[in-house]
Amino acid sequence: MQQNVVEIVKFKLALGATESDIMGVNPAFTEWVEQQPGLLYRSLTKDSQTGEYLDIIYWQSMEHAKAVSAQFPKTEVCQRLTQYIDSESVTISHSNVLSQTPCSG
Template sequence: MTTTAIELVSYKLKTNVPTEQLAEVNAAVNDFLQAQEGFYYRSMSQDDNGTYFDIVYWKDMQHAQNASDAFMQNPSCQALMAITDMDSIKMRHMTAISESMMCEQTAEA
């Protein structure tokens, strides 16, 4: 049985925040996440309405919660919060009920 936790956060940026600023902030957030115990993977996307979707995979729910607590204290993460429309944030934590992974194969020379 899997215990992987999925964190799904959707949000919009404050008006007039350039996408270049988001790219800089996200690089620092990625560094923060990669340093967290239990971190597996992060992806980010944007829909046609300007809503961003941040999806993070964690070893389990405890690691996800620990990272959420640390997130609020980290300067890089606070920089992301500073450019985010706080009223637009929706955050969920879920436990995966099914997982499948593709293993990339490399061709021999």
């Protein structure tokens, strides 16, 4: 049985970038992510105290998560998104989901 995977990308904005910049690209990025095989759910959050963002994506399997990660730097919309991200701040983790409830909202 395949185990679902959660991908968590933590980042800060690049110097001079604004939340409006990120949110301006977000609809196109969301559309791209929704076309990727294995997508279950995605959310983008911001910590109001630190200003750090978390892009949280649930995948059907580790294979799906890794395949999309490999395509990310080659994709135009992803390149547009990364211009607003401080590359030094980025951390990416992939973890097996041990327990979850359905997303209903």
